[in-house]
Amino acid sequence: xxxxxxxxxxxxxxxxxxxxxxxxxxxxxxxxxxxxxxxxxxxxxxxxxxxxxxxxxxxxxxxxxxxxxxxxxxxxxxxxxxxxxxxxxxxxxxxxxxxxxxxxxxxxxxxxxxxxxxxxxxxxxxxxxxxxxxxxxxxxxxxxxxxxxxxxxxxxxxxxxxxxxxxxxxxxxxxxxxxxxxxxxxxxxxxxxxxxxxxxxxx
Amino acid sequence: xxxxxxxxxxxxxxxxxxxxxxxxxxxxxxxxxxxxxxxxxxxxxxxxxxxxxxxxxxxxxxxxxxxxxxxxxxxxxxxxxxxxxxxxxxxxxxxxxxxxxxxxxxxxxxxxxxxxxxxxxxxxxxxxxxxxxxxxxxxxxxxxxxxxxxxxxxxxxxxxxxxxxxxxxxxxxxxxxxxxxxxxxxxxxxxxxxxxxxxxxxx
DNA sequence: GTCTATATGTAGATAGAC
DNA sequence: GTCTATCTACATATAGAC
Numbered sequence: 373x374x375x376x377x378x379x380x381x382x383x384x385x386x387x388x389x390x391x392x393x394x395x396x397x398x399x400x401x402x403x404x405x406x407x408x409x410x411x412x413x414x415x416x417x418x419x420x421x422x423x424x425x426x427x428x429x430x431x432x433x434x435x436x437x438x439x440x441x442x443x444x445x446x447x448x449x450x451x452x453x454x455x456x457x458x459x460x461x462x463x464x465x466x467x468x469x470x471x472x473x474x475x476x477x478x479x480x481x482x483x484x485x486x487x488x489x490x491x492x493x494x495x496x497x498x499x500x501x502x503x504x505x506x507x508x509x510x511x512x513x514x515x516x517x518x519x520x521x522x523x524x525x526x527x528x529x530x531x532x533x534x535x536x537x538x539x540x541x542x543x544x545x546x547x548x549x550x551x552x553x554x555x556x557x558x559x560x561x562x563x564x565x566x567x568x569x570x571x572x573x574x575x
Numbered sequence: 576x577x578x579x580x581x582x583x584x585x586x587x588x589x590x591x592x593x594x595x596x597x598x599x600x601x602x603x604x605x606x607x608x609x610x611x612x613x614x615x616x617x618x619x620x621x622x623x624x625x626x627x628x629x630x631x632x633x634x635x636x637x638x639x640x641x642x643x644x645x646x647x648x649x650x651x652x653x654x655x656x657x658x659x660x661x662x663x664x665x666x667x668x669x670x671x672x673x674x675x676x677x678x679x680x681x682x683x684x685x686x687x688x689x690x691x692x693x694x695x696x697x698x699x700x701x702x703x704x705x706x707x708x709x710x711x712x713x714x715x716x717x718x719x720x721x722x723x724x725x726x727x728x729x730x731x732x733x734x735x736x737x738x739x740x741x742x743x744x745x746x747x748x749x750x751x752x753x754x755x756x757x758x759x760x761x762x763x764x765x766x767x768x769x770x771x772x773x774x775x776x777x778x
Numbered sequence: 779g780t781c782t783a784t785a786t787g788t789a790g791a792t793a794g795a796c
Numbered sequence: 797g798t799c800t801a802t803c804t805a806c807a808t809a810t811a812g813a814c
Contacts, residue, residue: 532734
């Protein structure tokens with residue numbers, strides 16, 4: 373109410389979150405120390421503890437932000453598309469973009485497994501599920517060949533997707549070639565090969 | 576030369592290796608301490624350092640043993656089969672058996688990623704490659720549909736396979752159902768569904 | 779809101795007795 | 797070949813000044 377409330381005090385929380393995401397994604401949880409995070413964010417370890425009570429809470433915060441971001445990116449990429457096969461393809465591409473190209477937040481979700489931090493495992497699993505349920509819906513809308521299990525297909529798909537940061541290099545070729553391979557494996561003979569066929573009639 | 580060389584002194588090395596494999600597979604590398612390993616093996620931390628100079632060397636030893644074991648299991652499961660599709664299917668099943676059912680050694684290979692231990696990464700990667708090259712050969716022998724990349728297919732397959740310990744529970748149903756799903760995704764419409772058709776004629 | 783300084787625990791690794 | 801005892805470093809987290 374009194375004098376100025378322009379220019380709130382510099383809030384380091386976003387910088388801390390960014391630094392933690394980058395380090396957790398790069399080295400994993402246990403190999404990253406609180407000191408590393410504080411230094412990368414340009415604060416001291418003591419200052420960090422003003423914003424977050426424990427290292428685990430910091431991981432959970434990064435996880436939650438990562439899930440928020442990848443959900444936003446995937447939803448935006450699907451857009452208003454209504455063809456289930458194309459929705460599926462776009463979601464795969466958006467997922468790969470998020471964990472390969474963009475911010476480190478999404479990579480933390482696939483790099484740090486809930487089992488790596490038993491005390492936070494339940495919370496981390498809940499965050500993951502919040503996202504993966506989107507793929508449950510996308511797959512349910514597909515016209516799968518007889519004998520295929522939607523649940524198993526989703527498990528295999530997520531496993532293959534989330535392993536890409538291990539082997540992918542920007543020099544591995546166009547991302548669309550990789551998306552093609554995913555669609556060939558998991559799309560069930562639908563859109564064939566090639567990216568986004570220029571749409572002609574709706575069926 | 577002198578007196579007795581019957582009954583060498585009790586050698587704790589195998590016990591140490593077993594304990595390390597179980598703990599690395601269960602908790603990962605960083606969350607496992609030297610003290611944990613020593614205690615599980617029934618020795619003191621000091622004794623452990625008689626057998627292995629560093630924690631990293633212990634991991635490398637477990638890794639090498641794990642690769643030896645999974646290679647032996649997969650090769651034995653393929654046996655003398657000559658049909659490429661069936662060789663592929665048997666290798667997938669053997670791989671899953673090794674990381675889901677059997678000893679912890681194989682699970683360490685898929686749980687502890689080379690990047691988790693930068694100082695040992697090169698060595699760990701070499702061990703992994705020693706095994707994965709088998710799948711390169713198996714896939715090369717398959718009759719893939721046009722447009723599929725053998726290399727990308729292998730990357731996706733290994734990712735999906737190695738993620739199974741995250742979600743698989745013995746209650747998830749018969750292993751063959753999971754193998755079927757893998758073959759449906761990566762086998763390229765070859766053996767269809769169902770386990771090991773009782774062989775009739777060779778084509 | 780951020781600092782310096784530090785408490786407290788536990789990690790990896792070593793020394794030397796037996 | 798295995799033990800006990802311990803060194804040294806560094807981890808997470810806290811206390812209290814500014």
